[in-house]
Amino acid sequence: MTTLGIIGATGYTGVELYRLAARHPHLHIIFATSEQYHGQQLSEVFPHIDPRKDIPLCATSDIGDEKPDVVFFCTPDGIAMQQAPAFLDRGVRVIDVSPDFRFDTPEAYKTWYKKEHTAPAFMKSAVYGLPELNRQKIRDARLVGNPGCYPTSVVLGVAPLLEQDFIAPGSIIVDAKSGVSGAGRGLKLRTLYVEVNDSIAPYGIGHTHRHVGEMEQELGRFSATKPFVVFSPHLTPMSRGILSTIYVRLTQDLGSKDLMDVYTRRYASEPFVRVLHKGLPETRFVTHTNFCDVRIDRVEGTDLAIITSAIDNLVKGAAGQALQNLNVMFGFPEEAGLV
Amino acid sequence: MTTLGIIGATGYTGVELYRLAARHPHLHIIFATSEQYHGQQLSEVFPHIDPRKDIPLCATSDIGDEKPDVVFFCTPDGIAMQQAPAFLDRGVRVIDVSPDFRFDTPEAYKTWYKKEHTAPAFMKSAVYGLPELNRQKIRDARLVGNPGCYPTSVVLGVAPLLEQDFIAPGSIIVDAKSGVSGAGRGLKLRTLYVEVNDSIAPYGIGHTHRHVGEMEQELGRFSATKPFVVFSPHLTPMSRGILSTIYVRLTQDLGSKDLMDVYTRRYASEPFVRVLHKGLPETRFVTHTNFCDVRIDRVEGTDLAIITSAIDNLVKGAAGQALQNLNVMFGFPEEAGLV
């Protein structure tokens, strides 16, 4: 059995990772931390956890020199960059589900997260954990920066066209709709039931959301010129799910069928990307799964195409993708524990 | 125009009261306080407020010796008992939408709210503001204790039978379902969207919820022996509304029609109680209205009857009823501003 530890097991992502990992046939969880709830059983905080799979929560300071094969960080930004190096130094592989190791440079991190990166030396060796685009590098990575939820849906949606130069990189408009778990389990007026229920709300629109930098960096790997992403996230009255409706300008006259072929070919052997030939992606079809559903439609009479892409923000957008990365890193079947 | 002030205008009840009062044909609002948001316009906190009806929020300490005709307290328990006396002493009538002046004795208040009452002298003169049962006394009251949301739905549902000795006072079982606004606008993990959505949850069941004392006191006015209310509230995934499903034991063999007749007669001239002869109460039929919908069904083959009663917890259960009380106190048509 591969052993693992979870730092930050009582946020929405942390407990989802725990739940999935506990069902994985080849994994054994040896610790789960919570600064808020340590001393309690995980099932006291989340009664849905099967008692047969329960675990006591400890503080990070109690881990001592435990040496699992891999540690996951499901923490707010700024924690992993401080704590991951010690694990890496003693040979533990790290999958950081927080944003700390997604960026190439400390400057980029500072631009979008407004703080100095404290472990710039480790950024270089970190691999961006999107298996569909980076599988080879992930295999041998010691440190994986697990993608953000919005970027997962957008990069999987846009990369197939961008890498073929079929779209203009400067004109990517992403209108995204996210479930409320994406805002975390912290106490905020904005995520109270009464404030969210029965209403949809845009926020941080334009070029300001912290995921913009991540999207542009990753899409930039497929483009000679730096992409520009206009990004409009919307808080949507649902617990989970992200739908990205993406407007791109084609550089060549390709019809819907040609465009769909690009996606079909690109993702032919991918276990977790479904190219929908009938119907459009909806978040309910991917909820509680590790799938990304994607589709493209040419708008006749224009140079525009509309890509629609749906994921579960807590699974393919976080915990599920983290396990998919683990499967790649440790040589398990990529679907292990995820179907 | 009758002038009024609102203490605590930025909770869910406070802003609902503001919205309703601003539409009332005979009222003029001269101040609205918020300890959290003073200095801002009300519309900055609640953008749904019509800008033509906006008001600057002030701190309570800024009111000075303003002397409106009536002041409403839409505050947590413990505030009105401290601040209402000064208003009353200078001739301002008070409608307390908080629980501070609902009880007959300081002992009862302490039993259920776990704190000493600081204005026991004023409790005596306070009138319980349920117009359907107390209209005469409300007319001349200087101080009204506006009923709690659950008690409104329960007392209106049970009183018609109890006052005729048709049911056993010791066997009243109330299974109530409330929308989330009843839990207030404070930051609590329990009322985050993701914790509430798509799930129903009982809480504080049995004989422990603070509204039990209020129900038993008010129902006791109609009964020779003290009633005993078993009360099971449930947090329900909806923003507003209370449905009480009430199980009572009949002392006489009355059929559904006889029982309905009791209600029809009792509430014949009431502007805000609808006795439903077709279909059962549902919260959606009373949302955003001051109605209480009520119905009774005998369970054949038993001595049980089931009363169902629905209100909007923020309107008939709080702000709307407060305005109904104002209408009674100031001689306006009882429906003014409420239809």
Next chain:
Amino acid sequence: MTTLGIIGATGYTGVELYRLAARHPHLHIIFATSEQYHGQQLSEVFPHIDPRKDIPLCATSDIGDEKPDVVFFCTPDGIAMQQAPAFLDRGVRVIDVSPDFRFDTPEAYKTWYKKEHTAPAFMKSAVYGLPELNRQKIRDARLVGNPGCYPTSVVLGVAPLLEQDFIAPGSIIVDAKSGVSGAGRGLKLRTLYVEVNDSIAPYGIGHTHRHVGEMEQELGRFSATKPFVVFSPHLTPMSRGILSTIYVRLTQDLGSKDLMDVYTRRYASEPFVRVLHKGLPETRFVTHTNFCDVRIDRVEGTDLAIITSAIDNLVKGAAGQALQNLNVMFGFPEEAGLV
């Protein structure tokens, strides 16, 4: 009192119109029809209707030669074009809340609604009922085509820039999110609770939705060249509300403040458009009101601006706007019955 009749009072729009009209100080409703429920009281179908304002439902065939001052059609497409002429011929003014009289030509109607128009002679005199843009013509209109819900939010959002040539008419991308009442009260698998809840779904994206023709026609009045609207509607888990997030390409280098000034000036005297200088439009702020909230944000570093526009699809997007039109047509204060 101005007298009115409602054809089709038991759809979501019809009952909303009834509810609003019954509260209007200058109106008297003399009939309300329902082919499905005639013979019942309206309150039997919709128990939320105040019994003091109830009305018996009749079949359209029972109206006879009743001659109210105005008749509203809240019917599916294809009914008003058949029945409105008889009313108009006997001097009754008509406000058609269905799509039958929104188009300039029978050809355009056929293109988008896939049927022959049976009253082309009346199309010419019909006025498109968007008071903010057409107030003068509405005043004297005998026949008003009340705008569709999506077009209301889009035309109010885009017209101020288009009429000044500040944006390119060929590059208007509308990403719209609608509550489920927009799909009507008919029985469709797609609008069952379980199919909608906790999920967001795009549908009919690109250039296919029937409201595209209406938007392009109306926006075309402000532009030398025919506009092209790319339109992506999304079914959103909420009962009411439309949010349109609109991406436009500026033809001049205007900053956010300049752009906001355009809107502020354009709508300065409008009673039902709020230009939001703080925060973005959210549907909850306009629900159950006749407001359209609008805002524009320039995306720095690009020629793009993002317009966000929110309405309640059943009020400003249908019944409320119909009453606003009535107020204009009959010389009432424009806000009568709507605040």
Next chain:
Amino acid sequence: MTTLGIIGATGYTGVELYRLAARHPHLHIIFATSEQYHGQQLSEVFPHIDPRKDIPLCATSDIGDEKPDVVFFCTPDGIAMQQAPAFLDRGVRVIDVSPDFRFDTPEAYKTWYKKEHTAPAFMKSAVYGLPELNRQKIRDARLVGNPGCYPTSVVLGVAPLLEQDFIAPGSIIVDAKSGVSGAGRGLKLRTLYVEVNDSIAPYGIGHTHRHVGEMEQELGRFSATKPFVVFSPHLTPMSRGILSTIYVRLTQDLGSKDLMDVYTRRYASEPFVRVLHKGLPETRFVTHTNFCDVRIDRVEGTDLAIITSAIDNLVKGAAGQALQNLNVMFGFPEEAGLV
């Protein structure tokens, strides 16, 4: 591999059973029928189905003489009683998730389902499929009547007390709250999103719901006198889940701890019943699981106790329990495919 077929795979229960069975380590699905969608792939009707686990839908008439080890009926009442005998006659075991084989007598079936039973000879050998109470009989059963959703939550909640004579069988009050999937996937006005959203509604209260007969029959096995269940179901704005709040009268003076001990002992070795010692059952804790969470609280000062019991109506209340029964019948670990 054990082979199985599903009759009626495109209702909410049918597709849930398919999804669970497709993940079960020892099962192979050889057919899935749908009278409405035959000719399509299951994933065309439910795009959330993993394409690797897809199946073509056939009409029941196309099955021919296929002979799987077991057939499940996920059909409306009245189908299984006609079609199950042919399967049984050729040696196929049947798990009927419909109500047709839950009753002991054709008279009882007729009383509650208002139709003649057409296979009374098979009723005798049918076993009521609640493993916690009937495990031995299920093991050898050829025909299992899988319990209804409400009865599962109620019988598991009440049986431990009734079998010890600790409660009065004539005074069982069940106030139940159900998610909307319990009403099925058929087209009904009552289950449209807009009719359900943001509201709670009682229906069929008293002694009329068809599940009452099933509850009384099964509870009757534990009681010398026939139990009487007062049952008030409520349609709740959530997709899945049932919470039953049950009021019982104790015949002995037992405290909360004593009562909890009864449950703890009774269910000590049950894999799918959790007796909650901390906190009350909520539907979100059991959603998408086969657990029944249960708890009991004595109401001090009365002879009442309140049992709260929560399940997922589609899992423990239908498809999950059906698989649990299969596991018992075929000698698999009882949790196989369910954790």
